[in-house]
Amino acid sequence: MSPACLEAALTAAGAVEGIRDGVTVPLRFSSVDEEVATLRRSAGLSALPHLTCVRVSGRSAARALEPICPVDLALPKGSARRTLLLHESGLPFVDLDLGRDEDGGYLLFAEGAAPGELVAYLRARIPAGLSVTIDDLAEGAVVVAVNGPFAWELLAEIEGLSILGLPFARLCRPSARSVILRAGKTGEYGYLILAPRDKAGLLWERLLAVGERMEARPVGLLALDLAQLECGSFSVHREGRAGLSALELGLTYRLAWNKAFVGKEALLAQRAAGPRRRLVGLVGTGSLKAGFEAGFEAGAAVRFEGRLVGEVIAAARSEGAGAHVGLGALEAPYAHSGIRRYTVDNEGDARPVRTASPPFVNPRSLFVALGRRGYQARHAFDIPKLARLEPR
């Protein structure tokens, strides 16, 4: 493999691989806890080869996407919106960042689709006879991400100080073949870099080298998953595949209800009838620091006075939160935060659990002014403790 090959660079960095959405991905490089700590302290470098990037262009691009996408397509050039693409049932298909390119075309950064699935989804639903071109960018490009309270500082070293002026949910083209989208799912500053495949390895090496002085490190998908759970950010691979609709997932704010989109009718019907279940945050009792780890696992039953009221959808031990945290899909009347009367089945025991409102941590980026003082001055920032919720 050539030195410019991202796969070679990831292997050299010690990537432990797995499969996600039918694509080989770097799951971790060191321990997940260490990688999350890096992401919360400085900057984490991630390769996201499973992200599907599609460009929709042509005279009728907006008309083609109009009946499909639950977002107002009259986006200003260079701006982006986080939304979803749904199945007709109202269940999520992909988590989507939809951007408007400089030439008026649309860039879709989608998570949750296997190779070719997004293009097939669009082609099956775009009205016939429209002048539109759909390009799957996977062959020529791959996404590298930088996340962390000082991700902006690292990126500025690579791309120049002008990147500091890129607002959230905006994209730019540093070159004809690359795109930078300011977006992320960890609660920290985040940037997605769509880089040419023949340059991605060199980009990765450069980010690592420049990031050394700020202790930036590779971060795999398992750490990103945990960081996403910690900040309560929707995961298409986790709660997105639990059979919950966008309504039950609490994602209706991402949808433009004043227009047609795939899945709208199903959601309206569910809204009229009332959702059967809803997602709610869960926190285990006890403190990790106290050494009392009352955890719970995905798939476990949640009960109120012995009666089954839901199940755990996601669970993880979070050093940052100082507790076991997770998400439960509960019967709608029971799915509220602040309740300390539920239990979770665990190895034959009924363990107390409390419902809570994510985020479970205070993302450091909220307290770091982008472009002001950098990583070397990090101790001067007045930042609350990472764990947001007091242990029981």
Place this chain on the structure above:
Amino acid sequence: MDAALSAQIARREGILDRLRQILIHDLGLELDPAAMDRDAPLFAAGLGLESAMIPRLVAAVEAALGVALPDEGLRTGLYTLDTLTDLVIATAAEGAS
């Protein structure tokens, strides 16, 4: 569900509904209450609040719900409608104790 849990949930829902009305009528956000998920981020790509609106939000919440929200609580409580509800409830409980 017993009466105590019902009452706790009803109180929480009441505060959430009041907060939704504050965002719409006091802050002028053009939002459909049915689409204002309690876990939606208050700012940016969520419900669209801007940081400049925070003083008005705090004043409206304090006036409507009869609490004095602590500065430290505001630093870590303005993530979602749910976290703001938590802050209101915790502040009210501290005031009562």
